[in-house]
């Protein structure tokens with residue numbers, strides 16, 4: 001299967017929202033309760049992703065992975081860190097989301113998406129990038145570690161009635177500006 005990585009366009013919103021919901025259901029079913037997953041809605045995610053296009057930020061990057069037939073099977077988004085000084089993350093930039101469908105995992109697509117976003121952030125002068133990952137999400141943690149991420153602080157929050165713990169990962173970018 002040939003997969004192309006490219007910048008997202010507004011017409012991708014539905015495909016991104018579908019991968020977002022299906023990605024959660026496929027990847028989180030072993031450690032999130034069914035109630036946390038059943039309430040997910042493609043329409044609600046579409047509204048969220050439309051917001052990203054309504055207020056475009058040249059410092060942010062949203063990449064999609066698509067098949068030869070034009071089906072979106074993955075995406076990644078990063079940009080300036082949210083919150084004052086990045087809150088607990090303490091980095092200048094942040095990876096907000098990276099999701100692939102099960103059937104395209106472990107072919108280097110995640111690495112290519114992540115590297116594309118990190119390169120963009122590097123070119124825009126960011127020196128450090130952080131992200132939050134569920135502590136129980138061991139495949140994703142191994143992925144971030146394989147790409148050079150260093151684990152950091154933890155935080156817990158209530159996810160639709162289930163207390164979950166997240167771990168921060170930090171990446172130093174190569175440019176020293």
Ligand SMILES: CC(C)(COP(=O)(O)OP(=O)(O)OC[C@H]1O[C@@H](n2cnc3c(N)ncnc32)[C@H](O)[C@@H]1OP(=O)(O)O)[C@@H](O)C(=O)NCCC(=O)NCCS
Pocket residue numbers: 023027097098099100101104105106107108109110111112132133134137138139140142143144146147
């Ligand atoms: C995490 C994710 C983006 C990784 O993407 P991917 O395309 O499957 O990963 P890659 O093929 O690029 O893997 C790169 C390296 O990461 C490591 N890695 C990736 N998946 C791994 C796994 N399941 N177990 C252990 N190591 C893993 C390996 O070192 C791998 O290199 P290798 O295949 O040569 O051994 C993908 O699995 C995914 O979308 N998961 C579900 C959503 C999710 O959890 N997102 C993170 C939210 S914070």
